[in-house]
Amino acid sequence: MVEKQLKERIIETALKLFEKYGYHGVTVDRIVTECNTSKGGFYHNFKSKDELLYHIHEVFITYVLNKAQEAYGKYQTPTERLCAIIQSFVKVFDLYKPHITVFYQESIYLKPEYFEKINEKREQFKQVIFQVIREGIEAREFRSELPIEITGMSIMGMVNWTYKWYKPNGSMTIEEIAKIFIDLILHSLLTESAKQKEEIKAFFLRNFSHS
Amino acid sequence: MVEKQLKERIIETALKLFEKYGYHGVTVDRIVTECNTSKGGFYHNFKSKDELLYHIHEVFITYVLNKAQEAYGKYQTPTERLCAIIQSFVKVFDLYKPHITVFYQESIYLKPEYFEKINEKREQFKQVIFQVIREGIEAREFRSELPIEITGMSIMGMVNWTYKWYKPNGSMTIEEIAKIFIDLILHSLLTESAKQKEEIKAFFLRNFSHS
DNA sequence: AATAACAGACCAACTAGTCGGTCTGTTGTC
DNA sequence: GACAACAGACCGACTAGTTGGTCTGTTATT
Numbered sequence: 001m002v003e004k005q006l007k008e009r010i011i012e013t014a015l016k017l018f019e020k021y022g023y024h025g026v027t028v029d030r031i032v033t034e035c036n037t038s039k040g041g042f043y044h045n046f047k048s049k050d051e052l053l054y055h056i057h058e059v060f061i062t063y064v065l066n067k068a069q070e071a072y073g074k075y076q077t078p079t080e081r082l083c084a085i086i087q088s089f090v091k092v093f094d095l096y097k098p099h100i101t102v103f104y105q106e107s108i109y110l111k112p113e114y115f116e117k118i119n120e121k122r123e124q125f126k127q128v129i130f131q132v133i134r135e136g137i138e139a140r141e142f143r144s145e146l147p148i149e150i151t152g153m154s155i156m157g158m159v160n161w162t163y164k165w166y167k168p169n170g171s172m173t174i175e176e177i178a179k180i181f182i183d184l185i186l187h188s189l190l191t192e193s194a195k196q197k198e199e200i201k202a203f204f205l206r207n208f209s210h211s
Numbered sequence: 212m213v214e215k216q217l218k219e220r221i222i223e224t225a226l227k228l229f230e231k232y233g234y235h236g237v238t239v240d241r242i243v244t245e246c247n248t249s250k251g252g253f254y255h256n257f258k259s260k261d262e263l264l265y266h267i268h269e270v271f272i273t274y275v276l277n278k279a280q281e282a283y284g285k286y287q288t289p290t291e292r293l294c295a296i297i298q299s300f301v302k303v304f305d306l307y308k309p310h311i312t313v314f315y316q317e318s319i320y321l322k323p324e325y326f327e328k329i330n331e332k333r334e335q336f337k338q339v340i341f342q343v344i345r346e347g348i349e350a351r352e353f354r355s356e357l358p359i360e361i362t363g364m365s366i367m368g369m370v371n372w373t374y375k376w377y378k379p380n381g382s383m384t385i386e387e388i389a390k391i392f393i394d395l396i397l398h399s400l401l402t403e404s405a406k407q408k409e410e411i412k413a414f415f416l417r418n419f420s421h422s
Numbered sequence: 423a424a425t426a427a428c429a430g431a432c433c434a435a436c437t438a439g440t441c442g443g444t445c446t447g448t449t450g451t452c
Numbered sequence: 453g454a455c456a457a458c459a460g461a462c463c464g465a466c467t468a469g470t471t472g473g474t475c476t477g478t479t480a481t482t
Binding site: 020021150159164172 | 232233234235236316319320357358361364365366367368369370371372375376383388391394395396399
């Protein structure tokens with residue numbers, strides 16, 4: 001087993017600190033001390049503190065966007081697609097909780113060029129969600145009276161907000177939380193007739209057979 | 212008509228700037244220049260930049276907590292109470308959008324003493340929500356399989372997230388958005404039998420009679 | 423030997439906060 | 453009514469400390 005590379009160590013330390021104290025609450029000096037390196041080590045690996053922040057954003061959004069597109073491709077019906085996307089996204093909280101926190105708290109501090117790049121992917125992710133909702137309405141699985149954007153943002157809000165309260169190693173696993181989210185969302189989106197449809201009912205029961 | 216007091220002007224300017232650039236993206240110098248005052252004027256009215264940040268938090272959370280308790284007191288049934296609380300909270304976005312943004316983005320930068328005070332009220336607010344959900348389940352209006360905390364945090368996430376995308380003067384009024392939130396939430400919380408109950412059905416129709 | 427990886431002293435810029443001073447309006451005194 | 457005495461609001465040059473970033477030198481690696 002090779003020693004963990006310095007660059008990785010810097011990122012991990014920075015994430016831990018940024019999550020707790022915020023980007024501006026952490027100095028480069030603090031980062032380098034806490035992971036036993038030096039200014040030289042830091043600036044050898046990153047052009048600037050900004051670039052480190054960008055890197056964190058980039059890693060996270062790229063991963064999440066890929067996962068969403070993957071989940072979309074894996075299923076055919078809107079209901080299944082939506083559930084798969086949510087599930088894959090929520091699972092990310094166990095892997096990338098600090099990334100997510102930084103992503104939602106500190107992105108205003110990204111330099112314009114960096115911000116643009118990140119925002120593009122962020123926008124793509126949103127469009128995947130909107131697309132699924134649109135298809136769900138067209139397929140008469142989701143209620144047609146729902147406005148796509150607001151509904152999409154509601155779902156994203158519900159899920160994203162998790163970063164404010166989720167504690168890994170808490171009393172509930174992230175999978176259990178994901179199930180509850182999906183339960184809530186399906187109850188609010190599905191039409192009465194979709195709830196009756198055999199394949200959707202089966203899919204539903206397979207995932208949430210409470211009692 | 213008296214001139215607007217300096218303190219008010221400072222707060223307004225700071226809010227506008229904090230919302231856009233973040234607490235650390237705005238210097239005291241910038242605040243005082245943009246509202247045509249001076250360092251002296253600023254520090255005459257505030258002990259520190261931190262105190263200004265605290266003040267913004269305090270005004271907002273106090274208002275919101277009062278509104279929630281008021282809404283709770285005004286109604287008797289859990290469903291009505293929940294809707295009233297959500298409605299009153301969402302309406303705040305037209306009044307206090309910058310406050311809310313600062314509240315959710317910058318509270319980590321509050322000095323410990325300040326943070327404690329704010330957090331206490333924040334906690335109280337959460338408890339009101341949890342309480343209503345608990346009562347709703349006990350009254351068999353809300354589905355008993357829902358865990359109170361997660362459901363509560365889901366609702367708060369959905370609603371709070373609004374600060375990330377809501378544009379006053381957008382194509383939808385805040386009241387319309389509130390209705391959609393409530394529609395989604397009721398669909399996911401209400402039991403089948405509650406949906407049938409005459410008074411709840413009436414209440415429902417009164418608020419969302421889409422076609 | 424040449425190059426990449428890292429160390430750490432140092433620098434220049436910036437920023438929150440201070441402090442002596444001014445200006446305006448109010449109160450008390452004759 | 454005039455004037456002294458005073459208070460509070462506000463000004464802005466200045467400071468002390470902090471922070472991101474640089475630069476020269478040292479160590480490891482191939």
